[in-house]
Amino acid sequence: MGRLVRSFVASAAVAVGRPDLALRIGNDDSYARALANERSQLLTETLTPSAAYAAARRRLGGPQSMTFGALPSGDLLKVRRELGLMSALILGATGAGKSRLLIALLLEPLKQLIDDLRLEPTRHADVGVELELIDPKFETFDLFRKYVAALWLDANDAGRALLERSVRVIDWSHDQVTPLTPFDNHFPEISNAYLAHLRADVSARTSPQTYTDAMRQLLYMFDWLLIELRYPLSYRFAVRFMHDAAFRKGVLTQVAEPEVRYYFDNFDLTVPRQTRDGFLRRVQYGTSFPELRASYIPPEAIDKLGLTKEAPITLVNTACTTTLPQALGYERATWRATDVLCAAPRRDPRRPKSFVLEEAVRFLEDANADHVETLLTGLRTLRSANMGIVLTAQDFSNAVPASVVRTVLLNTTWIAGFRAREDAQLFWPHVVGVPDDQRTESAKREAYLKEMAGLARQRYLLLVKGNPALPLRAPDVPKPSDAHDVSEDELLDVFNRKIAAKSMLRTATAMELIAEWEARVVEQGESRPSTKNAPRKPSITSLADLKRFFTATEEE
Amino acid sequence: MKKLTIAWHITVAFLHVLALPIYAAKWLRRTMDSRLRTSALRQGFVDCPHCGFRNALDILALCRRCGTAEFGSRLYCTTCKQVTTAFPCNRCTATIKVL
Numbered sequence: 001m002g003r004l005v006r007s008f009v010a011s012a013a014v015a016v017g018r019p020d021l022a023l024r025i026g027n028d029d030s031y032a033r034a035l036a037n038e039r040s041q042l043l044t045e046t047l048t049p050s051a052a053y054a055a056a057r058r059r060l061g062g063p064q065s066m067t068f069g070a071l072p073s074g075d076l077l078k079v080r081r082e083l084g085l086m087s088a089l090i091l092g093a094t095g096a097g098k099s100r101l102l103i104a105l106l107l108e109p110l111k112q113l114i115d116d117l118r119l120e121p122t123r124h125a126d127v128g129v130e131l132e133l134i135d136p137k138f139e140t141f142d143l144f145r146k147y148v149a150a151l152w153l154d155a156n157d158a159g160r161a162l163l164e165r166s167v168r169v170i171d172w173s174h175d176q177v178t179p180l181t182p183f184d185n186h187f188p189e190i191s192n193a194y195l196a197h198l199r200a201d202v203s204a205r206t207s208p209q210t211y212t213d214a215m216r217q218l219l220y221m222f223d224w225l226l227i228e229l230r231y232p233l234s235y236r237f238a239v240r241f242m243h244d245a246a247f248r249k250g251v252l253t254q255v256a257e258p259e260v261r262y263y264f265d266n267f268d269l270t271v272p273r274q275t276r277d278g279f280l281r282r283v284q285y286g287t288s289f290p291e292l293r294a295s296y297i298p299p300e301a302i303d304k305l306g307l308t309k310e311a312p313i314t315l316v317n318t319a320c321t322t323t324l325p326q327a328l329g330y331e332r333a334t335w336r337a338t339d340v341l342c343a344a345p346r347r348d349p350r351r352p353k354s355f356v357l358e359e360a361v362r363f364l365e366d367a368n369a370d371h372v373e374t375l376l377t378g379l380r381t382l383r384s385a386n387m388g389i390v391l392t393a394q395d396f397s398n399a400v401p402a403s404v405v406r407t408v409l410l411n412t413t414w415i416a417g418f419r420a421r422e423d424a425q426l427f428w429p430h431v432v433g434v435p436d437d438q439r440t441e442s443a444k445r446e447a448y449l450k451e452m453a454g455l456a457r458q459r460y461l462l463l464v465k466g467n468p469a470l471p472l473r474a475p476d477v478p479k480p481s482d483a484h485d486v487s488e489d490e491l492l493d494v495f496n497r498k499i500a501a502k503s504m505l506r507t508a509t510a511m512e513l514i515a516e517w518e519a520r521v522v523e524q525g526e527s528r529p530s531t532k533n534a535p536r537k538p539s540i541t542s543l544a545d546l547k548r549f550f551t552a553t554e555e556e
Numbered sequence: 557m558k559k560l561t562i563a564w565h566i567t568v569a570f571l572h573v574l575a576l577p578i579y580a581a582k583w584l585r586r587t588m589d590s591r592l593r594t595s596a597l598r599q600g601f602v603d604c605p606h607c608g609f610r611n612a613l614d615i616l617a618l619c620r621r622c623g624t625a626e627f628g629s630r631l632y633c634t635t636c637k638q639v640t641t642a643f644p645c646n647r648c649t650a651t652i653k654v655l
Contacts, residue, residue, distance in 0.1 A: 008591070015583065015586040015589070019639050020637060024634075027628060027629070030614040030628040032614075033613075034616060034617070038615060059646075062644075
């Protein structure tokens, strides 16, 4: 009887628009049923690995899914895009398959888009997922560009146009370079002083040379000066500015910031000569490599070149190769990462973005660095800007300070673990064991660690928060050259001509632009064009003036 | 003036009395309708109209608003009093409207 009354009251509550009352009335029953439901699941499902994996697979699926690989049962694990693009960590030894997994995940939406355009070429299409890939080890960058070239070959005209306008390359090679403007402040909310601090902090921390307090201060003030003037980093400019008092005075008249003017006005008194010479040696080292020097093009010259400055997909190669020493590559990677993170809060959150930082260990090893703090803050907060940060690392648990490890683990949504030893321990609490395994806990753990240390290529454990660790086989990524029967060199040629050329320029052209700027600003000491000091042309107030004006032109 | 006010109140009361059976009938009809809809609440499960999968309504539920995890109805959070009228099917992820 009481049950009937309660049921009628609940219906009445829903009828009058108070479903909460109805749910509150049935709260005790709900509690008992929920307990029973969960217990029955515990007893029947989660004890066997296959049931746990099947349940997790159901939970992770959803719209616009990304294929993470295949479960031991052969079923594909598809994770809904919203979850797949959240911040993540990919761990494992070299050659274990980290890069291939990344490529498979990042290329899938792009491939889909190109296929759609082939079916419907007239539709307006834009890259659905933005990507920033910073690769200090070259491999992922190299693979990705070859796949993009293969996609370009595969695409129709609309698809090719989309790829050409959507991909930007930041690279420095013997033949062509991407202009770099670290001392051009294009952030509306970041002051020149703070940008100078960010740049100087990175340079001092990444440099193999030591920076004393005085030298660090000089670096900071010099960076600030360049930002104020919108000048590129130039050894010739630095030498003349520091040794030629008259030149310095002329340059400082163009600086609006009094703090910078005051510091350099009293330069001879406050900065010892040894510090100045040491600083110049560091500037010389940083700009002595031709490909690097070629990238420091004056920002005003870049404005006229019409190169792609920002694009939805940016591929950055900062690998230590034959052109780039490791420390300088790391400096550039960190500058770029800082720029991406500083720009992230202002981005359009309607389009998701994935920021991939390869070999993140080197980036995260100094817990006191400003860029590490910026990255950790980004991991915590950038979900609101619809941006996920993906870090890949080797020996992450040992090589990174414990506080950083803790923050990264807390703020990543999924972790993929390839062949590894120490890092495998992160997954152990989430591994689903076989129910009738009679071994002791430590024996099971030891066997698991051994298995992880010898895991085959492409095999990995995926841990999505709130789910068990899922053993997967990463998707197969065939060689980019196989699909089109073209060599890798041909793919690179296509990529360089059709895509990279939009954001890079020839090294020789870059050198000419720099030489031109140095001849004008450093050698001749020309100040920036100022309308205030330009001689005014005589105004025409009478017929005689007009006659004089025309005769003068003819004489000229 | 006072007589006018009294007459106005009497008219309003009379109109309410006239409307009462209509509202009562309407309310009764809505109650019967909602009784059908709340049958899922009584039974504790709802079958997905798209794939037919039987979804339990009473589980270890996580409130999407305040984050409270509790055993009870997935449609109601006892902490922040949030009422959810629909949820995604556990198998096909299509939205199932319950209330």
